[in-house]
Amino acid sequence: MRIDLRFLKEFVNIDLPLREVKELLASLGIEVAEVHQDHESVSMDVEITPNRPDWLSHLGVAREIHARMPSVPLIIPYGDDADVEMGEEGEAVEVRIESAADCRRYSGCILHQIKPEPSPPEVCRLLESLGMRPINQVVDASNIVLMAIGHPLHMFDLERLEGRQIRVRRALPGEDLRLLDGRVAQLSPEDLVIADENRPVALAGVMGGADSGINENTRSVFIESAWFDPVRVRLTARRLGLQTEASYRFERGADISATPTALRMALKLIRKWSGMDVIASGFRDEYPGASRLKQVRMPADFPSRYTGIDIQPQEAARILERLGFQVDTSEADSWTVTVPSYRVDVDCKQDLVEEITRVYGYDRIPAKMPRTVNLTINPAPLRDLRLDAGRHLIANGYYQALNYSFHSLEDNQMMADGNADAIDFISLRNPLGRDYAILRNSLIPGLVRATVLNANQGAATIKLYETGKRFFHGPDKKFCEQETLAATAWGEHESLSWRNTRAVPIDFFVFRGEMEALLQRLGSPFTIKSNAVPWLRPGCSFSVQIHNRPEGWMGCLKQEIVDAAGINGEIAAMEIHLEPFIRERRVQRFVQWNRLPMVKRDLSVYVPREVRYADLEQAIAAQRPRELESYHLFDYYRDQTDPGKEKISMAMSFYYRHAHQTLTGEEVNRIHQELVDHLVKLLQLEPRT
Numbered sequence: 001m002r003i004d005l006r007f008l009k010e011f012v013n014i015d016l017p018l019r020e021v022k023e024l025l026a027s028l029g030i031e032v033a034e035v036h037q038d039h040e041s042v043s044m045d046v047e048i049t050p051n052r053p054d055w056l057s058h059l060g061v062a063r064e065i066h067a068r069m070p071s072v073p074l075i076i077p078y079g080d081d082a083d084v085e086m087g088e089e090g091e092a093v094e095v096r097i098e099s100a101a102d103c104r105r106y107s108g109c110i111l112h113q114i115k116p117e118p119s120p121p122e123v124c125r126l127l128e129s130l131g132m133r134p135i136n137q138v139v140d141a142s143n144i145v146l147m148a149i150g151h152p153l154h155m156f157d158l159e160r161l162e163g164r165q166i167r168v169r170r171a172l173p174g175e176d177l178r179l180l181d182g183r184v185a186q187l188s189p190e191d192l193v194i195a196d197e198n199r200p201v202a203l204a205g206v207m208g209g210a211d212s213g214i215n216e217n218t219r220s221v222f223i224e225s226a227w228f229d230p231v232r233v234r235l236t237a238r239r240l241g242l243q244t245e246a247s248y249r250f251e252r253g254a255d256i257s258a259t260p261t262a263l264r265m266a267l268k269l270i271r272k273w274s275g276m277d278v279i280a281s282g283f284r285d286e287y288p289g290a291s292r293l294k295q296v297r298m299p300a301d302f303p304s305r306y307t308g309i310d311i312q313p314q315e316a317a318r319i320l321e322r323l324g325f326q327v328d329t330s331e332a333d334s335w336t337v338t339v340p341s342y343r344v345d346v347d348c349k350q351d352l353v354e355e356i357t358r359v360y361g362y363d364r365i366p367a368k369m370p371r372t373v374n375l376t377i378n379p380a381p382l383r384d385l386r387l388d389a390g391r392h393l394i395a396n397g398y399y400q401a402l403n404y405s406f407h408s409l410e411d412n413q414m415m416a417d418g419n420a421d422a423i424d425f426i427s428l429r430n431p432l433g434r435d436y437a438i439l440r441n442s443l444i445p446g447l448v449r450a451t452v453l454n455a456n457q458g459a460a461t462i463k464l465y466e467t468g469k470r471f472f473h474g475p476d477k478k479f480c481e482q483e484t485l486a487a488t489a490w491g492e493h494e495s496l497s498w499r500n501t502r503a504v505p506i507d508f509f510v511f512r513g514e515m516e517a518l519l520q521r522l523g524s525p526f527t528i529k530s531n532a533v534p535w536l537r538p539g540c541s542f543s544v545q546i547h548n549r550p551e552g553w554m555g556c557l558k559q560e561i562v563d564a565a566g567i568n569g570e571i572a573a574m575e576i577h578l579e580p581f582i583r584e585r586r587v588q589r590f591v592q593w594n595r596l597p598m599v600k601r602d603l604s605v606y607v608p609r610e611v612r613y614a615d616l617e618q619a620i621a622a623q624r625p626r627e628l629e630s631y632h633l634f635d636y637y638r639d640q641t642d643p644g645k646e647k648i649s650m651a652m653s654f655y656y657r658h659a660h661q662t663l664t665g666e667e668v669n670r671i672h673q674e675l676v677d678h679l680v681k682l683l684q685l686e687p688r689t
Contacts, residue, residue, distance in 0.1 A: 001056050004129045005042040007147070010077040011062030014069065018042060028064045029358060030055060041129040051345040053252035057150030060342070067322040067359045074322075077148070086263065092282030093161065093222050098169040102192045103204065105287045106168060106226040107259040109280040110158060111270070114138060116218050120273055132245075138214050138221055141269040143245075150342075151225065151254055151262040152246035154194075154202060158220035160212045163197025166222070168204065175200055178210045179242075191236045192228060205233035205250035206242055223266060223280075225259040255342035260285060294339040298349040300332065306353050309365055319359045320352065381582045382483060385522065386467045389485055392521045396514055398463040398487060403446030405469065406436035411445035414561055415535055426471050426479060439471035443486035444535075444573055448557070451490050452565050461491040461506070467578070486575040487515065490567070508540050508556050511572035515554060519544070519576075524584035527614060528554065535561060537570075544576055546584065552576030596662055598629065601672045604651040605679075606686040613650070615683060623678040625671050627656045627663065649688065 005021065008014075014021065022032045022044070031047040046061075054060040059076070066074040086109050093110065097103050116136035118124070123144065124134040132143050142153035158164075171187035177200045178184050187193065187200065194202040201212040205228035214221065234251035237243055263280075271278040299305075300313040317327045317335070326338035339346045346352065357365075390400060412425045431437035440446070443466050451462045465487040474480035489511045494504040512528075519526050524546055531543035536555035544552035554574040562571055607616075613633065620631065635651035654675070656668050679685055 054342040086280040086283035090281030103168045107285045109283040141266045151258040154224040156222040161196045165197045167195045206247045227256040253344035257341040401466045415442035447488040463489045483578040598657040599668045604688040
């Protein structure tokens with residue numbers, strides 16, 4: 001939206017320097033983005049929030065200034081509308097609204113003996129200052145009205161309207177329309193059009209058609225002033241890639257009461273510029289089901305109670321009245337406020353308080369600490385879990401990634417079992433593009449793309465994680481979503497240096513150790529079991545289980561996925577569901593550290609080929625003495641010299657400490673031997689000497 005400072009002063013005659021005008025508008029919520037200044041004019045590009053279509057005019061901005069500066073009167077520069085007559089007698093155009101939900105009001109009239117001559121020089125300069133191109137008196141009048149009061153008009157050449165009819169309807173299948181800019185728009189039944197007896201002549205609220213536009217031979221015009229549904233205009237403009245001054249205002253909500261006012265203002269301008277006594281005929285105002293103005297009840301002391309500012313009720317009422325609201329103060333304790341039709345953003349008493357406070361001045365709100373605090377605690381276990389996991393991963397060198405929840409069909413197939421008939425995906429009805437057409441069934445594809453992007457930029461080590469939702473079809477094909485955490489690692493574990501003759505890559509064992517530390521931090525008992533996952537490399541594919549239920553997976557992505565991504569090396573990955581960890585999570589409490597000495601004992605055994613380390617962990621957990629503080633595997637050896645008698649050797653360290661007393665050597669030996677005897681008997685281990 002562009003504002004010409006000289007034109008603005010015709011509505012509210014402020015005598016302020018440009019800097020103070022910018023500060024005044026900013027304090028009202030209207031941001032000045034850029035200033036255009038030459039020897040003849042000063043104009044400003046202002047940023048307008050979508051909920052304030054009334055600011056899309058010089059009158060709307062002037063009304064705000066008048067509300068802040070009541071000593072400066074608000075002026076309608078073209079005088080009273082009463083001196084412009086629009087009679088219904090005479091020749092008329094038949095107006096039919098066939099889509100009443102899309103067009104709630106349609107006003108129009110006919111002008112004869114029109115000469116589309118150039119507008120006066122001062123009008124041309126004003127339009128150029130506002131970023132518009134002067135055309136002729138008729139079209140320029142509609143543009144001045146648009147910028148003055150914010151209501152779009154459209155001019156039709158009356159002789160080119162077949163059947164002298166105006167039909168407001170949806171487009172028919174297969175119809176097209178050549179627009180004023182020369183493009184041919186292929187219309188959809190979702191588009192609202194203005195049609196004559198046989199064909200569309202304009203896209204309602206967006207742009208007129210070339211076949212009914214004003215040219216140098218036009219002598220009679222039909223002026224349209226209407227209200228169109230914002231959603232309908234927005235959908236059409238977005239689909240066709242059009243944004244005009246008219247659509248910009250209609251899709252935000254035009255003033256439905258302004259249609260006759262805009263007509264009269266255009267007639268007055270044409271009469272003034274042409275020097276002729278222009279009289280309109282055939283005035284039509286189709287307004288089925290005229291709507292009533294909204295009314296809001298508000299206690300008189302509510303603005304002060306709600307904001308904590310001492311605003312006198314009389315001052316609050318005067319501010320609302322200067323903004324165009326009607327305030328009925330006949331009841332001392334409670335007011336009835338009638339909302340003007342151009343304020344489509346006001347629905348409740350809180351909205352009224354916002355208007356009062358904005359004009360009263362946010363700078364007048366005292367800065368002080370609140371006297372009370374909110375003692376209500378709203379626990380957010382999912383948020384806390386995500387933050388806890390993120391802090392742990394970041395401390396271990398991982399970076400958080402943020403990806404869209406949409407991806408392509410190829411990404412969806414990456415995390416499927418390879419059976420095209422069984423691929424489960426949820427497609428979007430109106431995707432932004434091919435790469436954003438499907439709701440993601442996994443967070444891993446986004447992390448893989450981020451890994452490749454960073455690797456191509458020269459990053460040697462890329463460790464990423466993301467938390468978010470994955471989407472899939474549940475039982476009975478219902479849409480389901482699942483809170484998920486995913487992590488990937490690729491690149492160098494140790495870089496080339498004077499200590500390393502070659503870079504050491506990240507392998508799965510490093511990644512698994514980091515992920516197990518994360519799972520332990522999340523606080524739920526878990527097991528990691530070998531399991532064939534379709535998108536993981538055989539031999540390095542595991543499921544993450546809680547209470548023997550698979551709640552995620554871990555491993556190295558299979559070579560086909562890595563090759564398709566265009567990257568060398570292995571990508572280790574894990575994806576887990578967060579809900580089970582929330583259910584199992586316990587309140588963390590402080591535990592006093594143990595000051596007593598710890599005693600270490602080692603165990604070296606031959607292990608049968610069928611026994612896994614996870615089996616050892618389960619056996620220890622089943623007979624774990626309370627004095628056993630921790631244990632770990634420090635050596636692993638597989639003798640392959642004789643394949644028929646393959647032996648696996650494991651060496652482990654056990655750490656013992658009592659909570660309240662110092663353990664003697666004999667006590668530790670007894671406890672340790674009982675545990676070893678249990679393991680040997682249960683798993684058929686062979687102690688090494």
